[in-house]
């Protein structure tokens with residue numbers, strides 16, 4: 280959404296014929312709330328927060344002297360999806376085409392001005408520079424390139440977002456590129472792939488001498504893989520429709536390029552290798568399913584469910600010692616927690632400690648409601664017809680109050696980051712204020728996010744910038760009925776089940792047992808050696824593109 284051509288006239292009002300709507304004139308008014316179109320006995324508002332851009336006809340058509348501009352917006356159509364609105368207007372105010380075209384461009388510039396000035400209070404990526412898009416052609420079921428060409432590229436074009444594309448050629452390609460990249464040339468790094476490619480990008484940033492600044496570089500994600508936990512979690516956080524068209528929901532985040540804080544996690548290993556992650560750490564049931572279902576990647580997200588059923592019959596248990604620093608002031612994963620944004624508004628105050636009676640108790644079962652069950656699987660709704668000739672009519676749906684409220688909460692939380700918990704040496708004892716459990720586990724898994732894949736609701740109350748890893752423990756004694764229910768569906772209700780524990784933590788140490796039963800220890804779904812690790816949260820140190 281690059282703004283060019285000087286300060287636009289503001290506010291703007293004009294009278295135009297609407298393409299394919301007869302000869303009647305429509306009154307079009309643009310101000311800080313959006314574009315109001317009045318005519319034919321109706322009035323419509325395209326809200327400034329839903330406007331994507333404005334495209335102009337570039338060349339004179341045949342003998343006519345009229346020029347055209349098309350307003351593009353993605354308002355909510357109900358609560359389940361956003362759909363494209365393209366309103367095309369004919370500018371015929373002057374005798375000469377070039378004067379009409381100039382008028383059309385004035386509208387284009389004014390719309391861009393409105394979007395960047397009145398659409399948000401968040402900082403934005405610098406669209407005078409390019410985005411660098413990484414596409415993994417082998418992500419998930421191998422559709423990332425197609426997704427880019429069919430959905431992402433047209434959207435970036437309409438919104439006039441300059442970009443460059445890099446198609447990865449092999450594992451670690453993205454890490455190598457990012458490690459040596461001149462970041463000053465770019466506005467941000469965007470992944471069209473699965474979470475694994477973003478992991479590579481972040482670890483490229485960590486490998487740089489300027490890593491502390493580099494990890495704050497703007498990053499965006501558009502789901503093209505089989506996991507897609509971060510993309511799903513962002514939509515959950517922002518209360519944006521996701522299931523009907525995940526690519527559109529995420530591509531709009533990138534196009535708007537507003538920056539929200541993102542918690543990152545640094546993990547230390549015994550080999551002195553440090554790892555930067557943004558999604559999850561764990562071993563046992565979920566990690567085993569994630570890694571062992573790799574052979575089914577051709578079927579996409581479904582591979583997790585299919586493999587889960589297979590694993591139910593063959594449950595593994597792992598000896599380990601888990602130590603953690605419990606999160607201070609963390610929201611209790613309360614029953615019936617309706618949304619992460621409502622939780623955020625009153626639970627994340629600094630210094631708001633847990634009651635003493637809870638401070639050292641490890642075996643708690645929490646319950647919560649299933650989330651977002653209303654999302655269907657309709658076909659993608661992004662319309663790729665040339666915007667000048669395509670007009671979709673119909674009054675724009677108002678943004679729901681809930682979505683508005685969520686947006687406001689997100690914006691209010693642009694406050695300071697907490698200092699991170701200092702980690703002792705991996706061979707030293709953990710500090711006194713940490714808690715330790717030595718036991719046999721079916722699963723130890725933590726995530727900073729509500730979702731660890733498109734359909735796995737891990738911690739519905741989690742937000743990307745709450746400062747916690749949400750640690751889920753299933754001990755060896757966990758009832759088989761609980762395991763069966765978990766494998767059938769991880770939908771956010773699991774904290775009601777006996778034997779499921781969840782603790783918000785700011786730092787964590789995992790020491791796998793020395794027995795023969797080795798599992799997959801994973802960070803963001805990537806396998807690392809089955810040796811001790813420890814991790815701490817870097818609160819709000821990343822910056823992720825959002826609406």
Ligand SMILES: Nc1ncnc2c1ncn2[C@@H]1O[C@H](COP(=O)(O)OP(=O)(O)OP(=O)(O)O)[C@@H](O)[C@H]1O
Pocket residue numbers: 415416417418419420447448449450451452472473474475476477479503504505506507576804
């Ligand atoms: N061109 C390539 N060919 C093969 N592997 C690649 C290529 N580019 C990247 N990779 C590797 O593929 C891994 C997984 O990719 P990605 O995360 O995009 O999709 P995914 O398989 O759906 O993963 P996830 O389950 O994490 O969502 C990356 O960690 C990276 O190492």
